[in-house]
Amino acid sequence: MSRTHVTCTINGDEVEFLCEDDTTLLNALRDEVGLTGSKEGCGTGDCGACSVIMDGALTCACLVFAPEAEGATVVTVEGIADGNKLHPLQQTFLEGAALQCGVCTPGFLVAAKALLDENPHPTETEVRYALAGNLCRCTGYDKIIRAVLAAADYNGSEG
Amino acid sequence: MKYLAPKTVEEATTLLAEHPGATVFAGATDVIPQLKAGRPEPEALVDLKKISQAVSVSDEGGHWSIGAATATAKLTGNKALAAEFPGLVEAAGLIGSDQVQSRATLGGNLCNASPAADSVPAMIANGMRAVIAGPGGTRTVAVEDIPTGPGSTQLQPGEFVVSFELDHAPARTGDAYLRLIPRTEMDIAVVGAGVRITLDDAGNVASATVAIGAVAPTARRVPAAEEALVGNPINDTTLAAVAEAASAACNPIDDKRGTIAYRRQVAGVLARRAVVAAAERAAASTNGASNNGETR
Numbered sequence: 001m002s003r004t005h006v007t008c009t010i011n012g013d014e015v016e017f018l019c020e021d022d023t024t025l026l027n028a029l030r031d032e033v034g035l036t037g038s039k040e041g042c043g044t045g046d047c048g049a050c051s052v053i054m055d056g057a058l059t060c061a062c063l064v065f066a067p068e069a070e071g072a073t074v075v076t077v078e079g080i081a082d083g084n085k086l087h088p089l090q091q092t093f094l095e096g097a098a099l100q101c102g103v104c105t106p107g108f109l110v111a112a113k114a115l116l117d118e119n120p121h122p123t124e125t126e127v128r129y130a131l132a133g134n135l136c137r138c139t140g141y142d143k144i145i146r147a148v149l150a151a152a153d154y155n156g157s158e159g
Numbered sequence: 160m161k162y163l164a165p166k167t168v169e170e171a172t173t174l175l176a177e178h179p180g181a182t183v184f185a186g187a188t189d190v191i192p193q194l195k196a197g198r199p200e201p202e203a204l205v206d207l208k209k210i211s212q213a214v215s216v217s218d219e220g221g222h223w224s225i226g227a228a229t230a231t232a233k234l235t236g237n238k239a240l241a242a243e244f245p246g247l248v249e250a251a252g253l254i255g256s257d258q259v260q261s262r263a264t265l266g267g268n269l270c271n272a273s274p275a276a277d278s279v280p281a282m283i284a285n286g287m288r289a290v291i292a293g294p295g296g297t298r299t300v301a302v303e304d305i306p307t308g309p310g311s312t313q314l315q316p317g318e319f320v321v322s323f324e325l326d327h328a329p330a331r332t333g334d335a336y337l338r339l340i341p342r343t344e345m346d347i348a349v350v351g352a353g354v355r356i357t358l359d360d361a362g363n364v365a366s367a368t369v370a371i372g373a374v375a376p377t378a379r380r381v382p383a384a385e386e387a388l389v390g391n392p393i394n395d396t397t398l399a400a401v402a403e404a405a406s407a408a409c410n411p412i413d414d415k416r417g418t419i420a421y422r423r424q425v426a427g428v429l430a431r432r433a434v435v436a437a438a439e440r441a442a443a444s445t446n447g448a449s450n451n452g453e454t455r
Contacts, residue, residue: 021160021162022194024191043192045192045255045259058258059262063186063191063192063258063262065162065204067162067164068162068208132344132345133255133256133257133345
């Protein structure tokens with residue numbers, strides 16, 4: 001069967017790729033587009049390691065068929081920094097060592113960015129609920145939550 | 160497997176006639192995990208999200224029309240819908256994480272036909288109707304009549320749910336959905352209870368719908384609980400009758416989430432609590448009087 005041609009915007013750039021119709025957006029991002037920041041943890045929408053922002057909505061890329069991305073705007077972890085300047089979340093994750101093995105980190109960064117875009121100064125409870133769809137098998141949640149709250153403070157000092 | 164994205168209901172029914180082995184999907188939050196778990200690949204996947212009726216939420220005057228493929232995040236974000244039907248919107252908002260909420264849908268939750276689907280008891284409690292399109296045209300069926308067992312529905316080949324109709328609530332009406340899970344987020348209901356109560360001017364129950372989920376092959380109404388409520392005040396006697404009726408209506412399974420005895424007991428507790436929550440909302444409700452002026 002001929003492959004499907006998909007055109008979409010990824011991290012601000014127009015991107016074209018070819019895929020099988022049963023490919024997930026996650027596999028297309030990793031294998032066709034070469035953006036391997038998004039990780040496959042469970043592949044069933046439970047762990048959030050593949051979190052991307054698609055047309056403004058936080059989504060598991062493993063729960064999207066790649067052809068659905070036709071015409072969509074997708075932001076992956078590779079797109080959250082401003083050129084060489086890290087996103088405040090990336091900075092506070094680094095400073096707070098909010099990672100152990102690192103596999104869940106891209107998903108946490110994207111999900112936390114989606115939260116702060118919507119709610120720049122969340123409470124700890126709001127952060128914990130918003131990140132309920134992201135699992136850290138090293139159980140490093142405390143540092144992750146603190147890093148997100150620190151990035152929210154950073155938002156405040158910036159503006 | 161071919162991905163197809165029709166833009167109209169007519170186009171979708173034509174495609175389904177051409178591809179009898181096709182699977183219809185909306186958010187894919189159940190379909191993709193099922194394919195990963197070994198469900199045979201269908202010949203085609205028909206995506207409903209490009210059909211505007213299937214992804215819109217609108218007040219049609221006498222009723223709401225809720226697209227079957229509308230992401231639950233759009234329901235929780237709809238202030239007017241959430242104000243009129245907080246229980247329904249809370250049930251929709253319990254399905255999965257924020258990531259899943261941007262994809263999950265009421266149509267998918269219903270047609271996947273899990274006995275534990277969170278939105279279904281709340282849809283039943285609110286008397287929602289499914290608008291079904293198919294080769295023979297369109298028909299409208301009560302939500303409670305759609306699931307026929309775990310993973311099965313009364314939908315015929317080539318049929319799919321386009322949207323739901325939800326009548327505006329009468330004055331002094333409230334709804335609630337409560338579920339038990341062992342954690343606070345991201346889990347499947349051990350028991351769920353959806354209730355809608357309308358009070359009369361004296362504060363007695365004028366009408367009641369009680370539905371329970373995860374305790375039988377499909378979500379089901381509890382007529383004995385409804386009868387115990389109608390015409391009576393909400394008090395210890397009627398609440399005890401509700402709990403007893405809900406427990407008696409269960410036909411649960413033993414599994415890792417809960418035993419038969421536990422599910423039966425919790426169904427009574429949750430039904431009683433959901434009645435209290437719905438009645439409190441009904442007493443505080445400003446539905447009806449103000450809506451008549453503003454929206455119709």
